[in-house]
Amino acid sequence: MDFSAFFMQFLSGLSQGMLMVIIASGLSLVFGTMNILNFAHGSFYMLGAYFCFAVVTLLPRISGNFWIGLLLGPLAVAGIGGLIERFVLRRIYSRHLLDQLLLTYAFVLIFDDVVKMIWGIDFQSVRMPVVLSGKLDILNRSLPYYDLFLILMGPLILLGLYLLLQKTKIGRMMRATASDAEMMLALGGNVRVLFNRVFILGVWLGGMGGALISPQAAISPGMAVSIIVESFIVVVIGGLGSFWGTLLGAFIFGQFNAFGILFLPRMAIIFPFVLMALVLIIRPWGLLGKPEN
Amino acid sequence: MILRVEGLSKSFGGLMAVYNVSFSIQRGERCAIIGPNGAGKSTLFNLLTGHLHPDRGRVYFQEEEITGLPPHRICRKRISRSFQRVNIFPMLSVFENIQVALLAVQRKSKMIFSPAQKMVRQETERLLENIGLQEQREVISGILSHGDQKRLELGIALAGNPLLLLLDEPTQGMSPDETAATMALIDRITREREITLLFVEHDIGTVFALAEVIRVLHLGTLIAEGKPDEIRANDEVQRIYLGERK
Amino acid sequence: MKNFVLTLLGPGPLGPVLALVFLLFLPLFIGESWVSLMVEMMALAIFATSLNILIGYGGMVSFGHAAYYGIGAYTYALLLTKAAAPFLLAMIAAPILSALGALIIGCFCVRLSHIYFSMLTLAFGQIVFAVALQWYGFTRGDNGITEIPFPPLLQSTQRFYYFALVVLALSLWGMKRIVDSPFGKTLQALRDNPLRTEFMGINVRLYSLMAFVIAGGFAGIGGALYAAFNHNVFPTFMHWGKSTEALVVTLLGGMFHFFGPAVGSILLIFLDKIVTSYLRYWSFVLGILLALMVLFFRGGFSGYVMGRLNAMGDKRGESR
Numbered sequence: 001m002d003f004s005a006f007f008m009q010f011l012s013g014l015s016q017g018m019l020m021v022i023i024a025s026g027l028s029l030v031f032g033t034m035n036i037l038n039f040a041h042g043s044f045y046m047l048g049a050y051f052c053f054a055v056v057t058l059l060p061r062i063s064g065n066f067w068i069g070l071l072l073g074p075l076a077v078a079g080i081g082g083l084i085e086r087f088v089l090r091r092i093y094s095r096h097l098l099d100q101l102l103l104t105y106a107f108v109l110i111f112d113d114v115v116k117m118i119w120g121i122d123f124q125s126v127r128m129p130v131v132l133s134g135k136l137d138i139l140n141r142s143l144p145y146y147d148l149f150l151i152l153m154g155p156l157i158l159l160g161l162y163l164l165l166q167k168t169k170i171g172r173m174m175r176a177t178a179s180d181a182e183m184m185l186a187l188g189g190n191v192r193v194l195f196n197r198v199f200i201l202g203v204w205l206g207g208m209g210g211a212l213i214s215p216q217a218a219i220s221p222g223m224a225v226s227i228i229v230e231s232f233i234v235v236v237i238g239g240l241g242s243f244w245g246t247l248l249g250a251f252i253f254g255q256f257n258a259f260g261i262l263f264l265p266r267m268a269i270i271f272p273f274v275l276m277a278l279v280l281i282i283r284p285w286g287l288l289g290k291p292e293n
Numbered sequence: 294m295i296l297r298v299e300g301l302s303k304s305f306g307g308l309m310a311v312y313n314v315s316f317s318i319q320r321g322e323r324c325a326i327i328g329p330n331g332a333g334k335s336t337l338f339n340l341l342t343g344h345l346h347p348d349r350g351r352v353y354f355q356e357e358e359i360t361g362l363p364p365h366r367i368c369r370k371r372i373s374r375s376f377q378r379v380n381i382f383p384m385l386s387v388f389e390n391i392q393v394a395l396l397a398v399q400r401k402s403k404m405i406f407s408p409a410q411k412m413v414r415q416e417t418e419r420l421l422e423n424i425g426l427q428e429q430r431e432v433i434s435g436i437l438s439h440g441d442q443k444r445l446e447l448g449i450a451l452a453g454n455p456l457l458l459l460l461d462e463p464t465q466g467m468s469p470d471e472t473a474a475t476m477a478l479i480d481r482i483t484r485e486r487e488i489t490l491l492f493v494e495h496d497i498g499t500v501f502a503l504a505e506v507i508r509v510l511h512l513g514t515l516i517a518e519g520k521p522d523e524i525r526a527n528d529e530v531q532r533i534y535l536g537e538r539k
Numbered sequence: 540m541k542n543f544v545l546t547l548l549g550p551g552p553l554g555p556v557l558a559l560v561f562l563l564f565l566p567l568f569i570g571e572s573w574v575s576l577m578v579e580m581m582a583l584a585i586f587a588t589s590l591n592i593l594i595g596y597g598g599m600v601s602f603g604h605a606a607y608y609g610i611g612a613y614t615y616a617l618l619l620t621k622a623a624a625p626f627l628l629a630m631i632a633a634p635i636l637s638a639l640g641a642l643i644i645g646c647f648c649v650r651l652s653h654i655y656f657s658m659l660t661l662a663f664g665q666i667v668f669a670v671a672l673q674w675y676g677f678t679r680g681d682n683g684i685t686e687i688p689f690p691p692l693l694q695s696t697q698r699f700y701y702f703a704l705v706v707l708a709l710s711l712w713g714m715k716r717i718v719d720s721p722f723g724k725t726l727q728a729l730r731d732n733p734l735r736t737e738f739m740g741i742n743v744r745l746y747s748l749m750a751f752v753i754a755g756g757f758a759g760i761g762g763a764l765y766a767a768f769n770h771n772v773f774p775t776f777m778h779w780g781k782s783t784e785a786l787v788v789t790l791l792g793g794m795f796h797f798f799g800p801a802v803g804s805i806l807l808i809f810l811d812k813i814v815t816s817y818l819r820y821w822s823f824v825l826g827i828l829l830a831l832m833v834l835f836f837r838g839g840f841s842g843y844v845m846g847r848l849n850a851m852g853d854k855r856g857e858s859r
Contacts, residue, residue: 037654091834097654098600102790103833105783109826117820229665229779236658270669277662281647284655342738365740374738382731385724393721393728397739402725402746405753409721449735 004139009258015147017254018154019209023227024234025161025246026205032178032241033198036089037097039104042228043111044203047077048210049219050115053124066129066215074207081203085196093195108224115221124219132215146216153212157205158247165243174198178241233276239289248287294356295320295457295489301340301350310336312513314350318506320456323483323490325504327497329533333513334493335377338461341491342374343367354457373455377462379442381449383435387426390434390445392417394452423482424448440471444478451482458483460492464499472496476503501525509533555711555798562704566697574700578768580808581707586761587785587792587800588714592754594786595794596718598730599649599747600657602782603664604758606644607637609671609777611759612766616684617677626690626767630706633763634756640667641755642748649747652733664779671774683773687766699768710760715797717753726750787825790832793839802841 027041055069062068084107092099132149135142165171173194210223217223230253235241238249253272260268285291296318303311311333318324326334339345341352343364351360359367382390395413396402421427424444429437434445443463450458463479464472476499483490494500500507501521508518509530517523517530524530566574586608593599611633618624618632644663651659671678678684693699717723729736729746737743766772775781784807785800792803810828815821836843 088830088834097657098594099833099837101600101657102786103830105787106826106830106833109822109829113820113823113826117823225780229661232658232661236662240654266673267669269673270666273662273665273669277647277659277666280651280655280659280662284651284659364738365742368738368740376735380732380735382728382735384731385727389724389727393724394739396721396725397736397741401721402741403749404721405717405723405749406720408716408719409724410719412721449739453739 004141007139008141008143009262010255011143011147011151013254013256013258014251015150015254016257017251018151019213020230020234020250020253021154021247022157022212023206023209024231024238024250025158025243026202026209027231028235028238028241028243028246029161029174029205030199030202031235032243033174034093034177034195036093036100036199037104038199038202039101039228040107040111040224041104041202041206041231042224042226043108044077044081044206045210045227046115046219046221046224047080047111048074048207049126049214049217049223050119050124050210051076051207052211052214053119053126053219056126064129066126069126069214070208070211073211074204077207077210078200078204081207082196082200085199089199090192090195108228112221112224121221126214126219128215150212154250157208161205162243170194170197230272233272235286236276237279237286239286242286242288242290245286245288294318295322295354296341296491297353297356298341299351299353301337301352302348303336303340303345304348309513311340311347314510314513314515316508316515316518318457318489318491320489321487322506323504324492324506324508325500326491326493326508326510327495327500328510331512332510334510335461336513337510338374338459338493341459342372368453371453371456372459373450373453373457374459375443375446375450375461375463377465379439379446381434381442381445383433385434386430387432387434387437387445388417388421388430391420391448391452394449395420398453420448420451423451424478438471440467440475443467443475447475447479447482451486454486455488457489457491460490462493462495464494464496472499479503559704559708563701566700571696574696575768576808576812578696578700578703579765580804581703582761582765582768583785583788583808584761584801584804585707585710585764586758587788587804588711588797589754589757589761590782590785591789591794591797591800592714592718592726592750592757594789595799596723596730597726597747597750597754599750601648601660601751601754602657602779602786603644603660603662603667604754604785605777605779605781606664606667607641607755607758608762608765608781608785609667609772609774610640610755611637611762612772612776613671613678613684613762614759615763615766616687616772619687620684626693630760630763630767634759637759637762638752638756641752641758645748645751645755649744649751661779664777664782668774668777668779671777678774681774683771685771687770687772689770690767693767703764703768706760706764710757711798711801714753714757718797722746722749787829790829790839793841793843793845795838796841796845799839799841803839806840 023045027038030036030038051073052066052069055072056065059065059068089103092103128146132145135144136148165175177191177194234249234253235246236249237252238245238247252275256271256275257268260271279286294317298317299315301311301314302309314337326337328334336345340347343359343362343366346361351358353359354370354372359370382393385393392409392413395416396409399413401412418427421430424447426441426444426448429441434442437445447463460479464475467475479490480503482488504521506518507521507524509516509524511533516533517527519527565577590601590604593601593604614633614636615629618629619626648656648659648663672681674680693702725736725741726746729741729743733743762776788803788807789800790803791806792801793799811821814824818824832839838846
């Protein structure tokens with residue numbers, strides 16, 4: 001395999017990875033701060049894509065409607081997330097993991113049908129924004145501009161997150177709660193509001209991932225289910241709740257997919273799970289996670 | 294000499310939790326370990342029961358070395374303990390709590406196909422009577438009062454028919470009535486079964502009522518040991534521990 | 540009257556025996572499509588009860604339990620189609636192989652706990668699924684194995700129903716014995732307090748593994764039964780969606796009672812049939828139901844019923 005082909009695969013994997021960074025960091029953030037593993041995170045991703053699609057179809061003649069959709073879609077999803085946290089999720093914080101998973105899974109079921117009710121079961125698509133359509137020619141091969149866009153968006157959003165966590169008050173509270181939730185409660189920090197905001201942010205990230213992928217992927221109800229397991233894989237590999245771990249995990253995941261498909265296409269779908277299993281067997285807290293005592 | 298401890302030391306990071314602790318306990322003795330918070334009492338217990346490995350020192354039980362053995366091996370030697378935080382099986386009934394412990398002692402736990410109901414019934418009933426919980430045998434243990442849970446925990450510890458019983462703050466969180474009842478229970482049982490008792494307590498009244506020997510731990514070292522009167526009269530102890538408390 | 544109902548629902552064989560008698564006569568009163576549905580329910584009940592050994596009794600939340608259901612189903616299917624094996628042999632081989640699969644996978648999984656355990660079971664479950672999907676030469680991939688010959692003696696739905704009833708009765712009886720045994724009690728103690736159990740001299744990992752293998756074996760029976768009745772097996776039998784189906788059923792019926800999952804299976808299958816004849820959106824309804832259960836009826840249907848009965852039958856003031 002010559003270098004240019006290798007490099008193309010690398011870039012392709014990178015764009016997948018960077019998209020996963022956005023999605024998985026939402027999952028990781030919520031788990032790290034609130035100790036909730038949100039099974040419905042994939043559903044919010046799916047809703048982000050659908051809402052972006054909705055905006056685009058509602059404003060068919062406005063140029064730049066994709067960008068409007070990209071802006072509004074995730075926000076709308078985040079709003080829904082906030083409501084769910086406030087009225088439903090909040091009740092089970094003290095409960096066992098199984099309850100959280102089952103309750104969030106209930107939302108997976110609900111949203112699955114809701115999108116079918118509104119948009120039907122056919123695949124939908126969003127037209128690629130003109131500005132980003134087309135391909136870049138590198139090394140005698142071509143890379144879609146949109147892939148480059150994703151490669152840039154990932155780190156950009158991650159940078160935003162990083163600044164949020166490190167520089168803002170809410171970020172500091174998030175980090176404090178992640179390391180010691182009981183202490184935070186004892187300090188009387190307004191944990192309720194914090195949790196709500198963190199959940200909204202996490203859901204926004206998932207929705208943004210969905211909106212970002214909408215020009216490239218087929219929008220369908222099945223999106224939710226496939227992405228949630230992939231997100232689990234990424235955060236497990238990187239380390240549940242670890243910021244840099246999510247980045248590393250997503251990167252590895254993207255590369256595994258890109259090269260796996262090339263070398264062993266039949267077995268490609270197993271690779272991420274094998275990787276996840278290996279990490280859990282050898283180093284359960286993930287590559288960059290911290291071992292619990 | 295049922296228990297002999299020599300030069301036991303344990304540190305965490307840079308912190309010396311237990312330092313060069315040595316003592317011996319006679320069979321049938323009732324020994325209380327007291328000391329201010331952070332004196333190293335729980336650490337000492339954990340070292341004796343195999344939950345922690347000492348950095349230095351040795352522990353001998355009936356002249357056999359047990360230093361560093363894992364907890365389940367130590368329990369087989371008929372050393373039992375209770376824990377500071379209540380350690381029962383909350384979703385099992387009172388009866389089942391004791392039964393499961395007895396089954397483990399009798400090595401019957403792996404039996405898959407026989408109904409457990411018929412097994413160790415008599416022994417379970419007897420032990421329940423012993424600790425005074427036979428009326429509540431069907432109650433799911435998680436909803437028992439704190440005092441009753443502690444009694445149940447004692448029962449679980451007794452299931453192994455121990456020679457040495459280590460109790461970590463057995464009356465913690467109890468009302469004065471419960472405390473008195475619990476101490477009476479411990480008194481009776483340890484006498485009846487000739488169990489050597491080593492217990493950690495904060496309640497001074499209990500300590501002086503029950504203990505024959507008191508050992509005082511401060512900042513990880515053993516600073517005094519002797520009969521209750523001797524300890525009461527010991528100036529250093531007064532200053533460090535009893536003085537502060539009163 | 541209340542005492543009778545309490546005895547019926549309490550421990551003791553009266554309830555299950557009556558249910559068995561009821562099931563024996565049921566086909567005389569209902570149409571063939573319902574009988575068919577009952578057989579599906581029985582396979583699901585075996586599967587879900589086996590999962591509850593892990594979750595309810597063992598405190599181990601497995602997300603990949605469908606793998607063993609699928610291994611059982613595929614073992615049966617492959618033996619019948621590729622080896623022309625006798626029917627009963629295939630039925631017996633299924634749980635043996637699924638137990639074996641559970642043994643291999645369990646060795647890795649029981650070393651972990653809580654969410655890591657769950658994630659690893661999910662990973663292995665998906666690996667098994669992917670193998671079934673991709674190993675075209677052996678399993679025929681997503682075409683599945685179809686047209687599995689029906690055993691000659693069980694050609695009619697009604698006959699198969701009785702066979703399934705026997706399998707159900709034996710499986711549930713077997714699992715009940717295990718759960719009531721010293722092992723079962725120790726497993727529950729392990730669920731409640733692993734550290735304390737360890738200090739009683741119990742090898743926690745060994746017991747967890749034993750539970751895992753037992754659960755896997757029985758799941759295989761469910762899978763084989765379904766495969767036999769359905770004539771087909773597909774890789775989706777092993778997908779985590781199937782695992783969550785068992786989870787949902789267990790929650791619906793109640794995970795704190797032995798027959799909870801079986802009750803949940805009946806509920807689910809009948810609700811599904813009834814609802815889907817009116818609404819297209821069964822997932823929506825199920826999701827709402829599931830959410831309500833988790834939030835307000837944690838003990839599931841059986842928990843609710845037992846709670847009401849205890850409240851009614853409680854005259855001696857033993858209430859909490």
